[in-house]
Amino acid sequence: MKTKDHKKPSKIQELTYELKVEQVMCKNVTTLKPDNTMNDVRRILRNKKISGIPVIDDDRLVGIVSIEDFLICLLEGGGINEKVENKMTKNVVTVYSDDHIVQLVGKFDRDGYGRFPVVDRDTKKLVGIITKGDIIEGLLKKLEIDYHEEEIHTYRASHIFEDVISDNSILIFKYRIKGGDFKTAGEQTSKLRKNLLRLGFLPETIRRVAIAAFEAEMNIVIYTPEGELVAKIHPEKVTINAIDSGPGIPDVKKAMRQGYSTAPDWVRELGFGAGMGLPNIKNYSDEMTLESKVNEGTNLNFVIYTKKNED
Amino acid sequence: MKLNQIIQILDAEILCNVKDESNVNITMACGADLMSDVLAFIKSEALLLTGLTTPQVVYTAENSGVNVVCFVRGKKPSRETVDLAKEKKIVLLATKSPMFESCGKLSKNGLIGCSEVSKQ
Numbered sequence: 001m002k003t004k005d006h007k008k009p010s011k012i013q014e015l016t017y018e019l020k021v022e023q024v025m026c027k028n029v030t031t032l033k034p035d036n037t038m039n040d041v042r043r044i045l046r047n048k049k050i051s052g053i054p055v056i057d058d059d060r061l062v063g064i065v066s067i068e069d070f071l072i073c074l075l076e077g078g079g080i081n082e083k084v085e086n087k088m089t090k091n092v093v094t095v096y097s098d099d100h101i102v103q104l105v106g107k108f109d110r111d112g113y114g115r116f117p118v119v120d121r122d123t124k125k126l127v128g129i130i131t132k133g134d135i136i137e138g139l140l141k142k143l144e145i146d147y148h149e150e151e152i153h154t155y156r157a158s159h160i161f162e163d164v165i166s167d168n169s170i171l172i173f174k175y176r177i178k179g180g181d182f183k184t185a186g187e188q189t190s191k192l193r194k195n196l197l198r199l200g201f202l203p204e205t206i207r208r209v210a211i212a213a214f215e216a217e218m219n220i221v222i223y224t225p226e227g228e229l230v231a232k233i234h235p236e237k238v239t240i241n242a243i244d245s246g247p248g249i250p251d252v253k254k255a256m257r258q259g260y261s262t263a264p265d266w267v268r269e270l271g272f273g274a275g276m277g278l279p280n281i282k283n284y285s286d287e288m289t290l291e292s293k294v295n296e297g298t299n300l301n302f303v304i305y306t307k308k309n310e311d
Numbered sequence: 312m313k314l315n316q317i318i319q320i321l322d323a324e325i326l327c328n329v330k331d332e333s334n335v336n337i338t339m340a341c342g343a344d345l346m347s348d349v350l351a352f353i354k355s356e357a358l359l360l361t362g363l364t365t366p367q368v369v370y371t372a373e374n375s376g377v378n379v380v381c382f383v384r385g386k387k388p389s390r391e392t393v394d395l396a397k398e399k400k401i402v403l404l405a406t407k408s409p410m411f412e413s414c415g416k417l418s419k420n421g422l423i424g425c426s427e428v429s430k431q
Contacts, residue, residue, distance in 0.1 A: 018329070183391065186370025190399070193374065203355070203376070210374035211350045218367070268345075271363045271371075276347030283351070 015142055016105060022097040024138025025118045025128035031056045032065065034085035038073050041065050042080060054117045054126055055088050061117055061126045063088035096121045097128065101135055108132055157198040161235045171199075171233040177220045179244075182270060185221040189214040192231050199233065205306045209238050212284040212302055215277040216242035222267050223247070224297070235306075237286075242300040249292040256282070256290070312337050312422050314379060314402070317358065320416050321406040323381060326388065327396045328403075337379060341425045342414045346371045353377060354425045360413050364388035369395045378402060384409040 030044055031054050044053055045067060052066035065088040073087045074080075095104055095116045104116065118128040161169055173195060175188035193210040201209075213229060220227035220242060227244030249255045255262075256278050263273025278300075282288050285302035292298040315333035318325065341353045342360040346367055349359060355376030361368055364386050372380050380396070381404040382388060388396075388403065396403045406413055418424075 183366065186367050186374075190370060190373060207355065207374070207376050214370060214374045215347065215350065270365055271344060271346035271361075271367060274345050274347055276345070276351055280347060280351050 011143065011146075012139060013102075015139055015146075016102040017100055019101045019138060019142060020097070021095055021099045021101065021104065021118055021130055022128070023142075024101065024134050025097070025130040026134055027128045029054060029117075029126060029129050031126070032084055033057065034062060034083065034088075036084045037080065038065075038070060038078070038082045038084065038087055039080040041070050041084060045070065051131075052115045052129075054092075054129065055084055056126060059125060061092060061094065061119060061124075063090045064092050064115075064117060065089070066114070092117060094119045095130065101138070104130070104135065157200070160199065169235070173231045173233070175217075175229040175231075177217055177227050177229065177244075179221055179223075179225040179227070181221060185218060186214060188229055189217050192229065196233070196238070201238075201306055205238070205304060208284045208304050209240070212281045212304070213240055213242075215280050216240065216300055216302075218272050219277050219300075220244050222263060222273060227297075237303055237305045239301065239303045242298075244297050246295055246297045248294040248296055249290075249298055250294055252290055252292055312417075312420065316420075317379075317381075317417065317422070318404060320420055321381060321404070321408055321413055323404040323406040326382075326403040326405055327393050327401070329397055329400045332378070332402050335378070337422070339423050339425050339428050340414070340417055342383075342410055344410075350375055352425060354428060357425050358417075358422075360410060360417075362386055362410055364392055366392050366395050368392065369399055369401055372396075372401050373399045379404065381406055381413070383413045 030048055030050065032040060034055055034057050041053060045051065052064055054061055055063040055065060065084055069087050069089060073082055078087065093111055093113060093116060095118055097118050097120055107116070115129055115131045117126055118130055119125060120127050173192060175192065177188055189210055192213055193206060196206045196209060217229060224244035224246060227242065230241040230243070232239045254260050258279040259275040261273050261275035267273035281302055286305050287303040289301045290298070314335045314337055317337060337358045338356065339354060340358040340360060341349060343349050344362045346363065349371050353359060353375050357377055359372055359377045359380045360383055361380065362383050364382055368380060369392060379402040383406055385407040387405055393403060408416065
């Protein structure tokens with residue numbers, strides 16, 4: 001009996017929808033000018049071991065010349081000093097760099113070409129060339145990367161607490177945070193989140209930890225010169241310590257009030273500093289303490305109790 | 312509501328679609344420029360509409376379980392934001408429609424807000 005699975009696309013089919021021409025094409029293209037000779041064609045085809053060369057005039061793709069064109073030129077009695085512009089294929093079928101590979105697969109079969117010059121959709125300038133070989137190589141590389149990611153993903157980190165023998169095991173992750181660096185603000189929480197996923201915590205637990213840790217990370221980036229997040233992972237809870245080196249909070253009670261903020265306008269323009277950070281951390285955590293000394297720094301501690309995934 | 316229906320309603324441009332997610336079902340949406348508000352109120356798998364285009368929008372989406380973000384009023388994010396979204400597998404859209412109109416169009420077509428979900 002046939003199962004429904006026969007309709008499921010293969011991994012390769014999926015990848016042809018995912019990968020774009022620009023990811024697999026050859027970017028270093030050898031080109032010729034219309035007034036080059038067929039002798040130049042012969043030399044390049046032989047030296048570079050390629051089968052076709054795009055012809056460019058004034059930055060514009062005007063043709064392509066291939067082994068077939070060279071052979072036809074000889075068969076028709078043309079000499080090797082014939083100009084490329086007289087022997088090249090002029091109606092060149094091109095593809096766009098942002099086309100998906102799947103759009104090309106049919107094209108190779110239908111049109112019978114061995115290669116397609118790749119042009120930029122906006123500028124129409126030549127940016128690469130693509131052959132069936134490039135596609136196969138690109139697919140294999142992507143498969144290898146995906147396989148490696150899957151291997152890491154399925155590594156049974158979720159069983160680490162059962163695998164190590166002790167009365168009480170705790171994993172500690174430390175993340176340094178640079179104040180004022182908005183380009184990477186959020187990246188440390190992202191790393192912590194990834195670890196929690198691999199450790200097999202439930203999505204809802206991870207979400208609570210990630211949101212609270214992200215707010216804590218943003219606070220350090222916005223208000224302090226530097227700090228760190230220290231996450232202690234127990235089987236039944238995650239505790240996070242966000243410590244910074246100043247300037248400290250003058251009035252902790254006020255800072256905990258929803259909507260209270262001392263953030264300058266530029267921080268608000270970045271979507272933060274509206275007096276929601278600390279209240280958010282409090283809402284998403286089960287326990288929270290905040291100690292701060294002006295000119296010394298702040299120590300924020302919060303705990304989220306977890307339920308482990310039972311698989 | 313399917314994602315490609317949302318794209319049609321908002322006449323949105325797709326800036327980043329790591330896997331073809333156009334068939335994904337979106338059940339609710341949230342519109343805000345304050346990321347702390349988003350972190351406070353958004354639910355997992357909601358659509359986020361925002362006028363903010365910093366990388367922190369992507370981190371906000373990742374941390375709160377949001378898979379699709381749509382930038383409103385014709386704003387385009389930097390390359391860094393788009394690259395980050397690719398890495399985090401977050402779909403990015405952009406519409407010329409301003410925030411109020413974008414929300415209105417989606418609401419008129421039956422998409423509900425995050426706070427309405429529990430009421431159903």
